Amino acid sequence: MRFSIITVSDSCSNGTAVDKSGPLLVELIRESEKLKEAPQVSGPHLIPDEKEEIVKILRSLCGECDVIITTGGTGWAPRDVTPEATNEVIERRCGGLETAIHVRSLQITPFAALSRLSAGIFQKTLIVNFPGSAKAVKECWEVLETVVDHGVSLLIEADQSQVHKKIQSS
Numbered sequence: 001m002r003f004s005i006i007t008v009s010d011s012c013s014n015g016t017a018v019d020k021s022g023p024l025l026v027e028l029i030r031e032s033e034k035l036k037e038a039p040q041v042s043g044p045h046l047i048p049d050e051k052e053e054i055v056k057i058l059r060s061l062c063g064e065c066d067v068i069i070t071t072g073g074t075g076w077a078p079r080d081v082t083p084e085a086t087n088e089v090i091e092r093r094c095g096g097l098e099t100a101i102h103v104r105s106l107q108i109t110p111f112a113a114l115s116r117l118s119a120g121i122f123q124k125t126l127i128v129n130f131p132g133s134a135k136a137v138k139e140c141w142e143v144l145e146t147v148v149d150h151g152v153s154l155l156i157e158a159d160q161s162q163v164h165k166k167i168q169s170s
Contacts, residue, residue: 001036001152002065003029005043006057008073008082009132013048021071021137022046025130028141036149040065049073054085062089062125066152069144072132074117082129083118090120090127097128097147104143105136112136124155 005025011017022044029041042065047053054073061068073082087093097119105112115136117129126148130140 001039001067001149003039003041003043003067003069004061004065005029005041005045006054006061006068006070007044007046007132008049008054008070009046010048010079012072013046019044019046020134021130021132024134025069025071025137025141028138028145032145034145034149044071049079049081051081051085051088054082055088058086058089058122058127062122062127066125066155067148068125068127069130070128071130071137074115074129074131076114076116080116083116086118086120086127086129090118090122092121094119094121094126094128097144097151100147101128101130101140101143105131105139108139121155126151126155 005022007019007022009017009019012019026041026044029039045057047057058068070082073080098117101117102112105115115131119128128144130137
């Protein structure tokens with residue numbers, strides 16, 4: 001499975017802060033014992049909290065990977081626009097996944113209610129927003145890690161099914 005990690009942060013992208021959540025997420029994915037195959041992980045790509053830039057990188061990575069996970073930009077601050085950018089790209093929301101991540105996080109802190117994360121599908125690529133803190137990334141990954149293999153296999157099967165239908169109708 002191919003993953004791409006994007007850290008959305010003005011301060012990390014301009015070098016005034018060190019990205020902790022992106023590298024942690026790369027490490028968690030690579031060390032996961034729940035994934036069926038050894039994952040391929042690119043990133044973290046560091047970009048500022050700019051909706052147009054987020055949309056551009058999401059679109060460029062779709063098709064190159066099976067799962068894109070963003071960290072950061074999911075809060076209530078005016079520059080937190082990652083969910084809006086994600087919603088502009090995805091074709092179908094994954095509300096159950098959003099709920100599962102929120103429920104898990106709310107078990108740990110009431111501040112999880114301030115997260116506006118989004119999750120959805122564009123063609124065969126799953127896109128999921130995580131908050132920007134390393135602690136939240138670990139908690140959210142624990143949820144996604146348990147379902148991502150099956151979810152991605154459903155996307156691949158659906159795509160292969162469409163190919164077979166097209167061949168049969170030709």
